[in-house]
Amino acid sequence: MTQPNVTLRGPEVPNTPGSLDPVFTVEDLSVFYGDYEAVRNVDMMIGRREITAMIGPSGCGKSTVLRCFNRMNDLIPGAHIKGKILYHEEDLYGDHVDPIEVRRRIGMVFQKPNPFPKSIYDNVAYGPRVNGMKKNMDTVVEEALNKAALWDEVKDKLKQNALSLSGGQQQRLCIARAIAVKPEVILMDEPCSALDPIATTKIEDLMQELRQEYTILIVTHNMQQAARVSDRTAFFTADVDSAGVRHGRLVEFDQTTRIFTKPSDKRTEDYITGRFG
Amino acid sequence: MTQPNVTLRGPEVPNTPGSLDPVFTVEDLSVFYGDYEAVRNVDMMIGRREITAMIGPSGCGKSTVLRCFNRMNDLIPGAHIKGKILYHEEDLYGDHVDPIEVRRRIGMVFQKPNPFPKSIYDNVAYGPRVNGMKKNMDTVVEEALNKAALWDEVKDKLKQNALSLSGGQQQRLCIARAIAVKPEVILMDEPCSALDPIATTKIEDLMQELRQEYTILIVTHNMQQAARVSDRTAFFTADVDSAGVRHGRLVEFDQTTRIFTKPSDKRTEDYITGRFG
Amino acid sequence: MAAGHNRATAPGPNRSLARSRPRYGEAAIKVLLLAAALVSIATTLGIVAALLEPTIEFFSEVSFGEFFGSTSWGPLFSPPAFGVWPIIVATLEITLIAVIVAIPLGLAAAIYLSEYATTRVRKIFKPVLEVLAGIPTVVFGFFAFSFVTPLLQDILPFTLDPRNALSAGLLVGVMIIPIVASLSEDAMSAVPRSLREGSFALGASKMTTSVSVVLPAAFSGIVAAIILAISRAAGETMIVAIAAGFKSIFTFNPGSEMATMAAFIASAGSGDAPVGSIAYKTIFAVGSLLFIMTFAMNWFSARMVKKYREVYE
Amino acid sequence: MALLSTPRSQVDLVGKGRPIREHLFRIALLSSLAVALIFLGLLLAYTLTEGWPRLDSRLWENFPSVRRPETSGVLSGIAGTLWIIGLTAVMALPTGVLAAIYLEEYADNTKWYNRLIELNIANLAAVPSIVYGILGLGIIARWLDFGFTVMTGAVTISLLVLPIVIISAREAIRAVPPSIREGSLALGATQWQTIYRQVLPASIPGIATGSILALSRAIGEAAPFLMLGAATLVRFNPDGVWSSFTVLPLQIYNLISQSREEFHILAAAAIVVLLAILLLMNSLAIWLRNRYQKRW
Amino acid sequence: GGGETGTTADPGAEATSGAESAPAAAALAGEIKIDGSSTVAPLIQVAAEIFGEEQPQVKLAVGTSGTGGGFEKFCAGETAIANASRPIKDEEKAACTAKAINFGELRVATDALTVVVPKENTWATCLTVDQLKKIWEPGAEGKVMTWDQVDPKFPKEDLKLFGPGTDSGTFEYFTEEINGEKNVSRKDYSPSEDDNVIVQGVAGAKGGLGYFGYTYYEENMDKLTAVQVDSGAGCVGPSAQSAQDGTYTPLSRPLFIYPNVTELKRPEVTAFVDYLVANIATIAKDAKFITLNPEQEAKLKTDSASLKTQAG
Numbered sequence A, B: 001m002t003q004p005n006v007t008l009r010g011p012e013v014p015n016t017p018g019s020l021d022p023v024f025t026v027e028d029l030s031v032f033y034g035d036y037e038a039v040r041n042v043d044m045m046i047g048r049r050e051i052t053a054m055i056g057p058s059g060c061g062k063s064t065v066l067r068c069f070n071r072m073n074d075l076i077p078g079a080h081i082k083g084k085i086l087y088h089e090e091d092l093y094g095d096h097v098d099p100i101e102v103r104r105r106i107g108m109v110f111q112k113p114n115p116f117p118k119s120i121y122d123n124v125a126y127g128p129r130v131n132g133m134k135k136n137m138d139t140v141v142e143e144a145l146n147k148a149a150l151w152d153e154v155k156d157k158l159k160q161n162a163l164s165l166s167g168g169q170q171q172r173l174c175i176a177r178a179i180a181v182k183p184e185v186i187l188m189d190e191p192c193s194a195l196d197p198i199a200t201t202k203i204e205d206l207m208q209e210l211r212q213e214y215t216i217l218i219v220t221h222n223m224q225q226a227a228r229v230s231d232r233t234a235f236f237t238a239d240v241d242s243a244g245v246r247h248g249r250l251v252e253f254d255q256t257t258r259i260f261t262k263p264s265d266k267r268t269e270d271y272i273t274g275r276f277g
Numbered sequence C: 001m002a003a004g005h006n007r008a009t010a011p012g013p014n015r016s017l018a019r020s021r022p023r024y025g026e027a028a029i030k031v032l033l034l035a036a037a038l039v040s041i042a043t044t045l046g047i048v049a050a051l052l053e054p055t056i057e058f059f060s061e062v063s064f065g066e067f068f069g070s071t072s073w074g075p076l077f078s079p080p081a082f083g084v085w086p087i088i089v090a091t092l093e094i095t096l097i098a099v100i101v102a103i104p105l106g107l108a109a110a111i112y113l114s115e116y117a118t119t120r121v122r123k124i125f126k127p128v129l130e131v132l133a134g135i136p137t138v139v140f141g142f143f144a145f146s147f148v149t150p151l152l153q154d155i156l157p158f159t160l161d162p163r164n165a166l167s168a169g170l171l172v173g174v175m176i177i178p179i180v181a182s183l184s185e186d187a188m189s190a191v192p193r194s195l196r197e198g199s200f201a202l203g204a205s206k207m208t209t210s211v212s213v214v215l216p217a218a219f220s221g222i223v224a225a226i227i228l229a230i231s232r233a234a235g236e237t238m239i240v241a242i243a244a245g246f247k248s249i250f251t252f253n254p255g256s257e258m259a260t261m262a263a264f265i266a267s268a269g270s271g272d273a274p275v276g277s278i279a280y281k282t283i284f285a286v287g288s289l290l291f292i293m294t295f296a297m298n299w300f301s302a303r304m305v306k307k308y309r310e311v312y313e
Numbered sequence D: 001m002a003l004l005s006t007p008r009s010q011v012d013l014v015g016k017g018r019p020i021r022e023h024l025f026r027i028a029l030l031s032s033l034a035v036a037l038i039f040l041g042l043l044l045a046y047t048l049t050e051g052w053p054r055l056d057s058r059l060w061e062n063f064p065s066v067r068r069p070e071t072s073g074v075l076s077g078i079a080g081t082l083w084i085i086g087l088t089a090v091m092a093l094p095t096g097v098l099a100a101i102y103l104e105e106y107a108d109n110t111k112w113y114n115r116l117i118e119l120n121i122a123n124l125a126a127v128p129s130i131v132y133g134i135l136g137l138g139i140i141a142r143w144l145d146f147g148f149t150v151m152t153g154a155v156t157i158s159l160l161v162l163p164i165v166i167i168s169a170r171e172a173i174r175a176v177p178p179s180i181r182e183g184s185l186a187l188g189a190t191q192w193q194t195i196y197r198q199v200l201p202a203s204i205p206g207i208a209t210g211s212i213l214a215l216s217r218a219i220g221e222a223a224p225f226l227m228l229g230a231a232t233l234v235r236f237n238p239d240g241v242w243s244s245f246t247v248l249p250l251q252i253y254n255l256i257s258q259s260r261e262e263f264h265i266l267a268a269a270a271i272v273v274l275l276a277i278l279l280l281m282n283s284l285a286i287w288l289r290n291r292y293q294k295r296w
Numbered sequence E: 001g002g003g004e005t006g007t008t009a010d011p012g013a014e015a016t017s018g019a020e021s022a023p024a025a026a027a028l029a030g031e032i033k034i035d036g037s038s039t040v041a042p043l044i045q046v047a048a049e050i051f052g053e054e055q056p057q058v059k060l061a062v063g064t065s066g067t068g069g070g071f072e073k074f075c076a077g078e079t080a081i082a083n084a085s086r087p088i089k090d091e092e093k094a095a096c097t098a099k100a101i102n103f104g105e106l107r108v109a110t111d112a113l114t115v116v117v118p119k120e121n122t123w124a125t126c127l128t129v130d131q132l133k134k135i136w137e138p139g140a141e142g143k144v145m146t147w148d149q150v151d152p153k154f155p156k157e158d159l160k161l162f163g164p165g166t167d168s169g170t171f172e173y174f175t176e177e178i179n180g181e182k183n184v185s186r187k188d189y190s191p192s193e194d195d196n197v198i199v200q201g202v203a204g205a206k207g208g209l210g211y212f213g214y215t216y217y218e219e220n221m222d223k224l225t226a227v228q229v230d231s232g233a234g235c236v237g238p239s240a241q242s243a244q245d246g247t248y249t250p251l252s253r254p255l256f257i258y259p260n261v262t263e264l265k266r267p268e269v270t271a272f273v274d275y276l277v278a279n280i281a282t283i284a285k286d287a288k289f290i291t292l293n294p295e296q297e298a299k300l301k302t303d304s305a306s307l308k309t310q311a312g
């Protein structure tokens, strides 16, 4: 086997297997779009104040699984799950659970930066406002922009339209927007794939910062990125069943160092060594 | 430097630097979209019956340059070039040159398979028909499908709509369609990025086959793929000029083995070792 | 375990995910929106209700056989004649003339706008087509009657009644050009660029690409546009009332005056047929027939669109 | 190595006389568009020259008169048309936009009733306006007992333009990228908050444009009023929704039907007024579209 | 200047004086809906116009739904006055009674249905009722297509027929008088509510023939010739004279309005009817109608007076 070409975060990895303090516990999760079972039988745990990366070839269901964590899939007609996702022991799909409350607690950043066509200030203030927060908005906005490492760049033009920012700034604005509602978890679906290298580096640095306070889940198609930033990695792939239908599967879930140095599954090894994908 | 994680095609690489028999010679090419100079000062050569790969981060102008080779950029209002592209010593952008004739000689396969909403047969026969070929269409279609390694899979359903094929089959159909007009060169813009691993492998095998007869240029964002299939590699990147505008540039152009083992430019090295992109 | 030490940033496990405050407003709004959407259903029910009773009464007095089996129409004459064919034929003939005018012109205009015109040209011409689409049909009628018919009477070798199917049909055709053009253009613009590029990359010219790739790919949308245009033409009232007249004899001669179904409804409906009389019920019977015809066409169109929609994208 | 090179003669990239056919095709397309536009021009020129002698303040300051065609005007028609359009705007636009929001944002179109609503709207858009006249006569004037009043006319016309408003509003709403909705929902906004604060503001220009075009269709309608027996000689302006009225297109229809030449000139002049109102509304729509249209 | 009177500027005084200075009798207001025959409409429209100049607050809406349509709305209580080019039918009376609507009949003018041919037509100066029947009876449909079939002495010119729509009182009256039964007619003629089309159609075809109310003929005397009609007592042309004295038979006919008695309780409706009756001669002349002869006018006055007493 060729040695995988990765730079691993060495010293900062804080968790040994035993020390995982789960925010989410996924038990035998299958996700359906109508009759089509897009993802099958996933079991994994997301540790508190860790960065968990989800990697795998296109169409293996990474986004699908990610969007289960804040119930974004509810919005797709016909989408439903089997199995369980526990959020601090509470069933995320329980009857009494309000998906809107879930999304407030579990923020999300998308692949393409999607700022609202409003001012920078209003973008950040939007979340607190819809959640009924009224006072000290200025403070909230400043704090969020600060955490997203954007404050210095935009503090003089808060009233300017957010669409006038560069791609990387827009993505950081989206992160600020997510932070402003004070979530516990932030989900990120390929947050850097539309950005240039410099912006990518900034976002990666930012993730390291945020990790002090937030639990982060990131989907990426860039293995180097997964290796650079994450504590744990889940590797997904898709296989074809006897009826010829493709289903996504979790192949391996482990500490990132292990996945990239001693994967226990042949498919993981093939993938990270670039033999396919 | 970490060793790049690539599998190189060893023995079959036929060309030593001196043996390049150029089909295209690119001289100081700059490409503009209106006033915006998307790509600057490219010099390269495309060798006959070789596979040349173009790699680089998103937005660096790979597609832009590729589309100059069959004058597809003519279709974009405002797009124009400076510099020269010679096709067998003839200026591809000369006054007397008919872009339609150029496209007949230089085929193209796109990122997303784009079969016409017609039967499989009509898809393949489309090119020969618009080029005024009338007789022996059945033979032409069979031959093209054969070369594209698709004949066995579709020979019983030639009248079926092409959209009923799987993604990988559709992409091979698009290759067959390009072959049917008997071009000399085939341009491919990320032909596998919408495909699953198995389909990708098939297309890569097919490219090796086609290399016996055709000159192939491929854009890919997958470095492993470039390393696996190509003879020569051009590495592009984008840099920002003093006015803050991004321009694509050719950083390095060399035999694939050299690019992946001993790149002469720091940026190439960073890119292939996954430090950015 | 460090859970919950900083409540502001991490709500933690101790706060339930249940609804923090009730949201009756959301439900009320949804009901309101649904109610608005149901107005359209109520409209259809209203139309059916308005048409149904008199139509049933009509057919209890006049047999289906007479209605569809005879070619003599004159519900207000004595003895009344209820063979509906003359007005159906007139409707179809005027619609046909209109379609012959509008389909080639409309489609050609659509191809031009979608495939050839630059963004700037398109930005100018689309609104102009919209203006054409908004011109009141009385105006077209006036123009047909007082300008086009005299002109045609001068240049055509055969005689043309002062009111005739030909000039009415021509103007109905002009009226529906924008419908055909603008909806077909929408359908063609929706054809993915990748298909065009695929065709160009094979050495096809612009004309070949437009005709043999874009047109077929936009087929279902174009059919829908044409069917909508046909139903507009078939139901057009003012142009035919002004320019084609009310003579309901069974003829195919486009130079002669003829009454369409809509023209009959307009003249009889604004006239003095007493409520409850058979003549009055005839208005509703013809109205029902017209309604059913447009309904059938649109049902067909919806099926076409559905059948071919998946073909691309 | 030179042996492997393609001979120079094979590399002839000159075209083969294709351009002529291509040019003819292009010209054919362009002239088709031109035919439609020439018609429009001819029509405008014709009505303008016909109506020119009467295009003065008499037209919009006087009520119609059968005794003195020379002082006769169409004031009551203009006023009636404005009343109808105003009321239609008030009734049809909100209903249409709300229905469009329902269909785009809430309706699950795997449900049969939502598909029925959609099919029904497409169908209503094609129902001839004279049939709406029957609806107005049978249901609104008689059954609901609204009589032959401004209200009846406005309700009928509202129902007539409703499908057009819904269809164009849906298009405008659909043009708002899903990423905006996802962004909002992911922040814990409710669905209505998302619509009210993100989707609607972003689609307002499109909705306004579509609405204006729908209303400009309503302005020209005459057939339903024919069925409603709207009075033809109305020498007063409506003073409320329960007043009698006439509308401009109906007045034009009646003027055309008069035998005296003066009235035909008057009809042409009235048409110019109607077209002027129409062009004004269309220009407003275009201006709105160019000014506020968002490119995502 | 009269600035000295400024001392009386006290709001109460001003209000009182305002009330006093309002003309007690004149200013009427309200809406009067009238609908019915399009033949009668011009007469009522002229009356409405002149009356409207004196009483601008009274809103007169005149519709032209045809005689039957007018009665329909009238008997549904939707209009105050119905215009009619024929007397009310029994069914229509029944409909009115069912809704408890009392009405009166007032003959307001006379019409002479005029048969017209183009100026180029030199042969048909006078047609007998039989000849007209030959042209218009249902049996002629598709058969009597040229003038020589009507009378061998006439040239072989194509017969092009124009007439009012089947839903008009004019059509009903003409068919009854010529073909012997209401609404019995050949169908292959060009019907039109729009008399202008009849004028243009007849004037534009050498063999054209049409019929409509006398008013339209008067307006288009330059283009059309009125055919004399022979009902056995010799050829008589349509004119005010012949219509009034009854010699223009069988095509002269009375025109009516039917006011709703209950509506007459409204002062503005009474005022309008009064005005119409008082000025009937001028109005009819102004509207180019054939005026009533003195006896007919006297009857109109007594009829309207008795209606007013009914209304109380």
Ligand SMILES: Nc1ncnc2c1ncn2[C@@H]1O[C@H](COP(=O)(O)OP(=O)(O)OP(=O)(O)O)[C@@H](O)[C@H]1O
Residues within 6 Å of the ligand: A033, A036, A038, A057, A058, A059, A060, A061, A062, A063, A064, A065, A076, A221, A246, A248
């Ligand atoms: N809304 C949907 N309806 C039906 N099928 C869907 C839907 N969204 C995704 N899928 C299917 O589910 C599977 C998993 O898709 P998903 O988007 O989760 O993959 P992914 O791993 O995120 O891929 P990528 O790397 O391309 O983003 C795919 O086969 C996809 O076609």
Ligand SMILES: Nc1ncnc2c1ncn2[C@@H]1O[C@H](COP(=O)(O)OP(=O)(O)OP(=O)(O)O)[C@@H](O)[C@H]1O
Residues within 6 Å of the ligand: B033, B036, B038, B057, B058, B059, B060, B061, B062, B063, B064, B065, B076, B221, B246, B248
């Ligand atoms: N039609 C166009 N008009 C204007 N600018 C364009 C157009 N197409 C591409 N560009 C710009 O040109 C630059 C190069 O784009 P290009 O598509 O060639 O990049 P690429 O290397 O193919 O990227 P990717 O890997 O994302 O496909 C980019 O900045 C892009 O925004």
Ligand SMILES: [Mg+2]
Residues within 6 Å of the ligand: A062, A063, A064, A189
């Ligand atoms: Mg994804």
Ligand SMILES: [Mg+2]
Residues within 6 Å of the ligand: B062, B063, B064, B189
């Ligand atoms: Mg590209």
